[in-house]
Amino acid sequence: MTVKKDASGHRSVQAEVEVPGTPEAVWRAIATGPGISAWFVPTELEERAGGTTVSHFAEDSSMDSVAKITTWEPPHRFVAEAPQEGPGPVATEWSVETRSGDTCVVRVVHRWFASTDDWDGQFEGHAHGWRSFFRLLRAYLAHFPGQHAVSFQLMGITSGPKAAAWEALTRPLGLAGATVGTRVRAPEGVPSLGGIVESSGPSEWPELILRLDTPAPGLAHLFPLEMGGQVFVTVRYFLFGEQAPGAKAHVEASWRAWMARLFPPAAPPA
DSSP states (O other): OOOEEOTTSEEEEEEEEEEESOHHHHHHHHSSHHHHHTTSSOEEEOOSTTOEEEEESSSSSTTEEEEEEEEEETTTEEEEEEOOTTTOOEEEEEEEEEETTTEEEEEEEEEEEOSSSTTHHHHHHHHHHHHHHHHHHHHHHHHSTTOOOEEEEEEEEEOOOHHHHHHHHHTTTTOTTOOTTOEEEOOTTSOOOEEEEEEEOOTTSOOEEEEEEESSSEEEEEEEEEETTEEEEEEEEEEOSTTHHHHHHHHHHHHHHHHHHHSOOOOOOO
C-alpha cells in the first residue's frame, strides 16, 4: 500500500478487510483485550479515552507496543497514539463500517509526520502485515466469534533462503503445496495438527492459515519472514473451547521441541 502524503508533511498508510458480523461483534474483536488476543497477539486494552493499550509481541516485555487511546467511539472508531523512534508519535485509527448482508469493513490507518521518505518503507510493511493478520481476523469472526482464545507463538531462525526454510517447515507436516479448502492432517512424529486450509499465500509471501479441529478447535498461522539477513519461521496457535487449555500445554511443548530440532539455535561465537 502506497504512503499518502500531503503538503504539510503528514503521511498515512492504511489496510482494510471485509469481515462477517455486526458492528458490535466486530468491535469486540478489534477493541477489547480478549477479542484482539484471539487473532493478533496477547493484548490488554482499557476501553475508554485516555486508556492504555499494550500488545505483547514476545514472551517478555522487550517487544511490548504501548499506546494511549485518544479517541473512543464504540462501536465504530478509536484512535491510539504511540511514540516511535525516528518518525515520532504515530496515530493508529481503527474503524468499523457497516456493510449490507451482515458484514463490516475494518480499516486501520497509521498517520505520522515526517519531512523525509525515510520511514515510508517501514509503514508500507506494516500495511502488508495487517493484511495478513486481517485474514486471521476474518477467519476468527467467521468460525469463532466472541470466543476467548489460549494462544502461543514459536519462532525458528535460519540463514535461509526463505523458500528453503518454508519447505523445511511445511513438508514434514504434510502442508507443502496445500491449497485453500484442502483438508490436512500431520503424520506421526510431528506436532499434532489437523483441519482445513483457510488461506494460502503466494510463493513470494508464503503463508498458511488453518482452521483446526485437531488438537482442539482453533486457528494456526504459519509463515516465514526475511529480516536482517535471516529467515524467521513463525508458528502461531489460537485454541478455543473447553479443550483448549489442556491441549495448549501439550501441543506447545511438542512444537517447541520439534522446532528446536528443525531450526537449532546457532552456536555462540568462540
